Amino acid sequence: MTKKILVLSVTLALLLSANLRAQVTIGALTAPTAGALLDLNRGATGGLLLSNVALPNLSVIPANTFVNISTEQDTNKELVGMIVYNTDATTGVGIYVWDGYDWIKPCAPPIPGPITFSGATICGGATFTAKIDSVKGATSYVWTLPAGLTGTSNDTIITITGAVDTYSAGSITVRAVSSCGGGTRRESTKDVTIVAIPNIPSNPSSNSGSSGSNITFSATPPANCTIDWYDALSGGNKIASGSPYSPTLTSTQTYFAESRNLTTGCVSATRLPVTGTVVIAGCDPLPAIPLISSANVDFASGSDVTTTSGLVFSPPIKIIGKGDKKTLASTSNSLIDYRDHTNATNTNLYGSWFTWCMVATYADVLCPSPWHVPSLDEFQTYYNAETNVGVTVKYGMHGWLLGGCAYGGSVDNTGPTGYYWSSTEDSSDSGYYALVNSSLFSPSSYTYRYFGFSLRCVR
Numbered sequence: 150m151t152k153k154i155l156v157l158s159v160t161l162a163l164l165l166s167a168n169l170r171a172q173v174t175i176g177a178l179t180a181p182t183a184g185a186l187l188d189l190n191r192g193a194t195g196g197l198l199l200s201n202v203a204l205p206n207l208s209v210i211p212a213n214t215f216v217n218i219s220t221e222q223d224t225n226k227e228l229v230g231m232i233v234y235n236t237d238a239t240t241g242v243g244i245y246v247w248d249g250y251d252w253i254k255p256c257a258p259p260i261p262g263p264i265t266f267s268g269a270t271i272c273g274g275a276t277f278t279a280k281i282d283s284v285k286g287a288t289s290y291v292w293t294l295p296a297g298l299t300g301t302s303n304d305t306i307i308t309i310t311g312a313v314d315t316y317s318a319g320s321i322t323v324r325a326v327s328s329c330g331g332g333t334r335r336e337s338t339k340d341v342t343i344v345a346i347p348n349i350p351s352n353p354s355s356n357s358g359s360s361g362s363n364i365t366f367s368a369t370p371p372a373n374c375t376i377d378w379y380d381a382l383s384g385g386n387k388i389a390s391g392s393p394y395s396p397t398l399t400s401t402q403t404y405f406a407e408s409r410n411l412t413t414g415c416v417s418a419t420r421l422p423v424t425g426t427v428v429i430a431g432c433d434p435l436p437a438i439p440l441i442s443s444a445n446v447d448f449a450s451g452s453d454v455t456t457t458s459g460l461v462f463s464p465p466i467k468i469i470g471k472g473d474k475k476t477l478a479s480t481s482n483s484l485i486d487y488r489d490h491t492n493a494t495n496t497n498l499y500g501s502w503f504t505w506c507m508v509a510t511y512a513d514v515l516c517p518s519p520w521h522v523p524s525l526d527e528f529q530t531y532y533n534a535e536t537n538v539g540v541t542v543k544y545g546m547h548g549w550l551l552g553g554c555a556y557g558g559s560v561d562n563t564g565p566t567g568y569y570w571s572s573t574e575d576s577s578d579s580g581y582y583a584l585v586n587s588s589l590f591s592p593s594s595y596t597y598r599y600f601g602f603s604l605r606c607v608r
Contacts, residue, residue, distance in 0.1 A: 199234040199244065207240050207252040207331070224250060241330065248333040251324070257332040258287045258325035264337045271343045272415035273313045279321055280306045281335065287325035293334070295320040316341045347371045347408040349417045350392075357426035360399045364425035367393035368406040379405045380517075382420055382444045400512035401427045403442045431577040432506035432598070441486075441511050445469050449500040454547045458534035460527060462548060463606040465500025466515050477504060477601045479557025488555055488601055495563060499552030502560075502601030505580035508570045516606035523607040525573035525581040528592035542590035548605070549585040555601030568602035 172181040176193025189197060202214055210222040215231075231247040245252040261281040271277045279292070283305050290304050298311035298321075307323075321337040350368035358364055369392070370376045376392040379385045382405055389396070394404070405420035422442070426434065451464030468487055477488055487503045490496040508515060512522045535542050544551055544567065553563030562568075567585040574580050575595040582602055584591040 199232060201236050202233040203237045204233070204235040204240055204245060204252055205237050207245070208250065210247065250322070250334050251331060253332055254330045256327075256329040258284050258327045258329075260284075260333040261290070261323055261325055261335040264321065264323060264335060266337075266339065266341060269339060269341060270413060271311075271341065272413065273343055273346045274310075274418060276308050276310050277341070278306055278308050279323070279337070281323055284325035284332070286327050287332075288328065289326045291324050291326055291331060293322045311343050313343050313345045316343075344410075344413045344415060346415045347374045347410050347417050349419050350376055350406040350408050350421045353406070353421055353423040355423050355425040357428050358398075360427050360429065361397060362427075363395045364398045364402070364427065365393045365395045366404050366406075366423045366425055368421055368423060370408050373412060374408045374410050377407045377409050377416070379407060379420060380443050381405065382422065382442060385443060396425075398425060398427050398513065400429075400514070401425065401441075401510045402513055405442075427510060429506060429509045431574070432510060441468070441514050443514060443517060446515055446517075449496070450498050451548050451550075456531055456534065456547055457538055457540070458531045460523075460531050461608050462523075462531075463516075463520060463608075464548060465498075465550065465552065466503075466604045466606065467496055467500040477502070477555050477557070477599060479599065490552075490563070491560060495552075499550055499563070499567075500603050500605075502552070502555040503570060503604050504601060505570055505574070505582075505598035508604055509572065509574075509580075512572060515604060519608045520606035521608065522570070522572040522604070523583075525571045525593060527607055528571055528581075528583045532590060532592040541588075542585070544585055544587045546590075549590065550603075551586065552603040556599060568600070570602045570604055574598075 172186055172188070174181040174188045174190055176190035176195070179190065181188035202211070204211065208223065210218055210225055210228065212219060212221045225247070226249045228247050229249045233245055235242055235245050235252065241254075243254060245254060261284050263281070265280050267278040281290070290302065292300060292302050292307045294300055294309065295316055297314055298309050298316060300307040300309040317340055318338050319336040321341070322334040324334045325332045348371045350370050352367075352369040354365075354367045356365050366378065368376055375390060377387050378389040378394050379387055385405070388404065392406070396402075401424065403422050403424040405422050407420045408417040409415070428434075445468055447467055447469045448464040449467045453461055453463055455461045468489070486507045487501045489501050490499060503515070508522055516522050532542060540546075542549070549567055551562070551564050551567040553561055553566060554568045555561075565586060569583045569585070571581045571583065578597055579595050580598050581593060581595045584594050
């Protein structure tokens with residue numbers, strides 16, 4: 150009998166011990182509420198007394214404050230959910246919960262949703278964005294970035310730049326903040342890789358030919374890259390891919406070679422200029438510098454003008470960013486191109502002065518499609534159409550301005566007369582132009598090619 154009682158007592162003790170390890174009631178002898186590991190019975194007086202801890206930094210677990218924590222810890226996933234009462238008045242007295250990264254108040258905003266990136270592979274020097282949806286109750290957002298990345302935040306979006314490297318998942322975080330404090334951080338879930346951009350192409354090469362011939366442009370791309378050709382040093386339009394590139398040209402043209410990596414799609418930081426030369430009979434080679442391209446050719450002040458003939462004239466053409474006031478030759482076609490007026494105001498109004506050879510050689514650049522340099526026949530067609538309706542073409546009409554001319558080191562007639570080159574040559578040393586003053590428009594004058602006249606394009 151005694152043995153049976155002993156066995157039964159041991160069995161009950163074991164069952165009670167197992168139950169106490171699973172669920173505990175404090176304040177009464179009743180069983181704990183189902184689902185609760187610790188039940189502070191509502192019928193008892195008193196409450197739960199939390200550990201009083203000073204938290205001078207809400208982003209770390211302080212050293213020597215908790216059992217077996219001897220050094221400060223920035224991250225601790227084992228203690229997620231630990232609750233304390235913060236006594237530090239600077240960081241904010243009250244109840245705080247450790248979420249693995251930070252001490253947060255129970256009233257803090259919820260954790261943001263997933264972070265999305267504008268791209269998983271980024272080209273060096275470029276920016277990318279990280280984004281979350283807005284969080285209810287949040288007044289701001291705090292982003293953290295790993296070493297090597299910098300960013301500018303606009304609350305739910307941050308624009309990031311960084312060094313070439315792979316930044317692992319979890320290294321970018323964001324937390325929502327309200328007047329109650331900061332909430333739990335959201336970690337990124339994907340790697341972000343910033344790859345190196347390719348070098349600029351090398352070995353520029355081109356040939357020369359007559360108008361209407363194929364001019365070959367070539368450059369050598371870096372390994373695993375191809376060449377894309379553009380019509381401007383930056384921005385502009387892509388006109389072809391691969392090297393060599395052999396377009397048909399009617400005038401000298403500069404194209405710009407850009408390296409593009411075939412695997413990553415990243416492109417070189419700058420482009421390589423390559424100039425193909427069209428040789429105009431009777432014109433000596435023009436200087437390579439200043440470089441004439443769509444990047445530094447622009448319209449002067451004014452607007453496009455549609456005329457009775459149906460032809461549309463542009464404002465005068467100017468070269469921008471050069472400030473060149475060189476002496477144009479007076480007796481030769483050698484080393485002649487253009488010059489600006491003696492002051493920026495006149496250049497912005499009348500455009501630059503060009504020699505006929507400059508206009509003929511760089512026609513496609515100075516007057517890019519759909520524009521072109523007007524011919525003698527187009528000047529005559531325009532003049533005849535206006536005359537037929539009883540209009541006398543003169544200064545001010547249809548944007549004709551009195552820009553004067555330059556030659557032999559001198560400038561002349563700015564104000565009284567305007568001179569505008571056509572694309573038509575008269576002889577091996579002359580070209581046709583239109584003259585305008587306060588009383589008339591002459592569409593068929595001609596003179597030496599080395600004079601510096603204004604230029605308007607037509608379409």
